[in-house]
Amino acid sequence: MLNTRFVTGTPVWVDMCAPDLGDVRGFYQELFGWELQQGGEEFGGYSQYRLGGRTAAGAMAIPAEDAPPSWTVYFRTPDVDGTVKAAEQAGGGTLYEAVDVGDLGRMAGITDSAGVPFSVWQQGQLKGLDVVNEPGSLVWTELYTPDVPQAVAFYGSVFGWGTSESSFPGGSYTMVHPADGTEDDMFGGVVPLASDPSEAGAGAYWLPYFQVEDCDEAVAKARRSGGTVRMEPISMAGVGRFAKLADPAGARFAVLQPSPPGEPMEA
Template sequence: MKMTDYKPGTPCWVDLGTSDVEAAKSFYGAVFGWTAETDDDPKTGGYTMFLLDGAPAAGVMPLMSPEQPVAWSTYVSVTDADATARKIGDAGGTVLVEPMDVSDVGRMAFFQDPTGAAFGVWQPRNFKGAGVVDEPGSLTWDELATRDAEAAKVFYPAVFGWGMDTNPMDGGMDYTEWQLDGKDIGGLMQMDDEHFPKDVPPHWAVYFGTADCQATVDKVGQLGGAVIVPPTPIPVGIFAVCRDPQGGYFSLIQLKEGQVGSA
């Protein structure tokens, strides 16, 4: 699905902070068919756009400090990054990166929610977000995994006006869909010690679409990545969790026919 705009409050972009940008270009290019386009503007710090058939699909940039973990990040579209930052502070969140202009393409900021998960916001100008979603090789779902789902259910609706639809899953756990104007835009899962090692912090997981989850998982292994959760059936399709060679976690989702993602 091609995208030209995002309703405020919708996850609109994901990018990878990594210790080896060139290795990431090679790995993800082979996994998803992405090509890489690096911005020569020194103000962007060598930011690279991953393109899928010429459309922006995701981004990658070098780590800002050696202590920063290799990780994918999710950004939510907003009309005013500064006003959102104030709202996040009032709701108990923490500012990690103050609102700042990114040349003429937009204004961004980065935060930590009260449960410990990091996320960004994007105030679009010339760049609106991912130009393609819900297709193989593109962003399809964003999911908050946290050890305090109840706190998250207070925080995110206060900041973004999200609604919620919570339903039981197999194994006695609940799963919540974040909603905007009645449309599913992401998920929320309570972390437990059975499914999540204690050293795994709260985080926003990113899911990329695939037409064949098993084939993509096989490719990840061949390219030096790791499969953390093998292809597993769920009501909407088949998912898997992988790790790239530098340590960045990402998920795959093969949706059943008729299912759509979060954009």
């Protein structure tokens, strides 16, 4: 699972955009206990969701005509400009050019070889999120893509990711870990887009998972707060109970109630 060592190639940040953050502020406060901390003009009003005084995610108000409401995953790199070049050489593209964010760090927006957007972050004073892998914070990431081998090859070329296969009834699940990591450092999965009816019609993308203490309760809260349940809760041995949601603006994400430590995965 995730941790805050933030080695090269791992998720270090996640943020969402919506036309009006006020429309989703209460939703995320009810669901995760997040408090929205409004950003200053020096960073274009970029805001943060805080959990007990720690940054759990970022947020930005962006007009719908400029970008659809969505969540974006950021991966760590020691060299943003070099990573952009590597992505282009591997068949990806550039959403926005590399830019310095004051003395906090340097970032760029990239699309992979299937056109899926993500961002990269080069650490300055800001290392990454303050909290992961606990209730109310990022716990997993998942790439829905039309071609798993192509995606694995792309991200392997750009970040050096390693992979592992986990079998389950009816198929297998491809998991990824950083170049210098092991299977204990898995932070995400790669899923064939056509295999999931809840995703097939929406297009390829990166899906962030946030940890919750009770998946069913989280789903009920999301419904009450104006969200959409895209996939009802299901359980998987060794993984936990999870569901797919969208906030009132339409940004897609998932929630996960992890299995107790030591529970074996389904074979």
